[in-house]
Amino acid sequence: MVEFWVNVFLVSLLVIITFNIMRNKRLIAIVALSGAYSLTAAAIFVNMDAVDVAFTEAAVGSGISTILFLAALRYLPVEEAHETRYPIWSLALCVIVGVLLIIAAFALPEFGDPNAPAHVHVAPRYIAESYPLFHIPNVVTNVLASYRGFDTLGETVVVFTAGIGVILLLSGSTLSMRLKDADTKSEENSDNASGDIVKNSGDDT
Amino acid sequence: MTSINLILINWNYIVVILLMMAGLYIIISNQNFIKKLVGLSIFQSSVFIFYISLGKVSGGTAPILTGNDETLYSNPLPHVLILTAIVVGVATNALGLALVVRIQEAFHSIEENKLLALKKFSEQEDRQL
Numbered sequence: 001m002v003e004f005w006v007n008v009f010l011v012s013l014l015v016i017i018t019f020n021i022m023r024n025k026r027l028i029a030i031v032a033l034s035g036a037y038s039l040t041a042a043a044i045f046v047n048m049d050a051v052d053v054a055f056t057e058a059a060v061g062s063g064i065s066t067i068l069f070l071a072a073l074r075y076l077p078v079e080e081a082h083e084t085r086y087p088i089w090s091l092a093l094c095v096i097v098g099v100l101l102i103i104a105a106f107a108l109p110e111f112g113d114p115n116a117p118a119h120v121h122v123a124p125r126y127i128a129e130s131y132p133l134f135h136i137p138n139v140v141t142n143v144l145a146s147y148r149g150f151d152t153l154g155e156t157v158v159v160f161t162a163g164i165g166v167i168l169l170l171s172g173s174t175l176s177m178r179l180k181d182a183d184t185k186s187e188e189n190s191d192n193a194s195g196d197i198v199k200n201s202g203d204d205t
Numbered sequence: 206m207t208s209i210n211l212i213l214i215n216w217n218y219i220v221v222i223l224l225m226m227a228g229l230y231i232i233i234s235n236q237n238f239i240k241k242l243v244g245l246s247i248f249q250s251s252v253f254i255f256y257i258s259l260g261k262v263s264g265g266t267a268p269i270l271t272g273n274d275e276t277l278y279s280n281p282l283p284h285v286l287i288l289t290a291i292v293v294g295v296a297t298n299a300l301g302l303a304l305v306v307r308i309q310e311a312f313h314s315i316e317e318n319k320l321l322a323l324k325k326f327s328e329q330e331d332r333q334l
Binding site: 004007008011012014015018019021022027030031034037038041044045048049050051052053056057060061064065068069071072073075076077080081087090091093094095097098101102105106108110111112113114116118119122123126127131137138139140143144148151152155158159161162163165166169170 | 211213214215216217218219220222223224225226227228229230231233234235236237239240242243244246247250253254257258259260261262263264265266267268269270277278279280281282283284285287288289291292293294295296297298299300302303304305306307309310314315316319
């Protein structure tokens with residue numbers, strides 16, 4: 001029961017964070033709030049027994065993602081310049097889609113129901129058979145690395161491709177210009193000379 | 206009373222949909238590309254929470270085998286899928302941010318309506334030439 005109320009509280013916290021993101025105009029505050037959002041999501045994952053997902057979300061979602069945003073903000077204006085566009089139309093669209101989805105959500109199996117179709121078909125087999133086959137007690141790691149090794153290889157390829165894309169985009173014809181800018185900037189205030197963005201994103205991907 | 210119970214039991218699903226729509230609203234109605242990217246990641250995280258909610262079994266524990274046959278485990282398969290999705294999500298975010306930095310460099314703005322106005326302006330100039 002405690003688990004359930006903690007869950008309700010944390011999930012409601014996400015709504016508050018999201019509405020603050022919607023209202024805020026300063027980009028650095030928005031990025032900080034999205035880091036807080038990821039961390040709260042990680043807490044929710046722990047509460048819902050997804051410990052592997054939780055530490056990935058905490059490290060990758062709220063750590064690396066926030067760092068990437070901050071590294072990019074170094075080259076961008078600090079504030080959003082314009083008012084929102086078509087607020088009424090987009091709000092109407094979102095409300096209509098949201099209401100339809102909520103109506104559909106009531107047809108889902110009850111939250112936490114052990115007899116939901118998703119829990120009785122494939123999952124028990126993985127839980128029962130994975131340990132005798134591979135001798136790894138963590139079922140999630142087991143499925144990820146043993147049963148779906150090629151899937152994980154594909155994921156790595158996606159990340160690698162994104163890394164190449166970032167490097168190609170940022171090392172184009174204007175790289176020398178950007179480096180010169182960074183040099184003059186760091187000469188102006190030498191204590192603020194943190195590495196250039198190409199190096200950062202290359203390492204992170 | 207029963208309707209409040211119904212809402213509380215489905216609270217996760219309802220909030221996930223609210224967050225999804227909030228993310229969609231940010232993507233559609235805001236002009237700033239960084240804010241659009243943050244909206245995209247909110248949308249994404251809400252889908253993650255939805256999947257993990259579907260995998261939860263009440264009274265269950267994390268799917269790490271204890272050796273005791275009577276332990277009830279949550280469904281490990283949604284966890285596997287979302288683990289992959291989180292990493293891919295960050296990769297797409299990085300690519301989007303690289304694009305935004307390049308746009309800022311080339312046009313000195315990351316506001317969508319300003320860029321559209323610039324495009325219109327340059328098209329008119331082309332026509333006059």
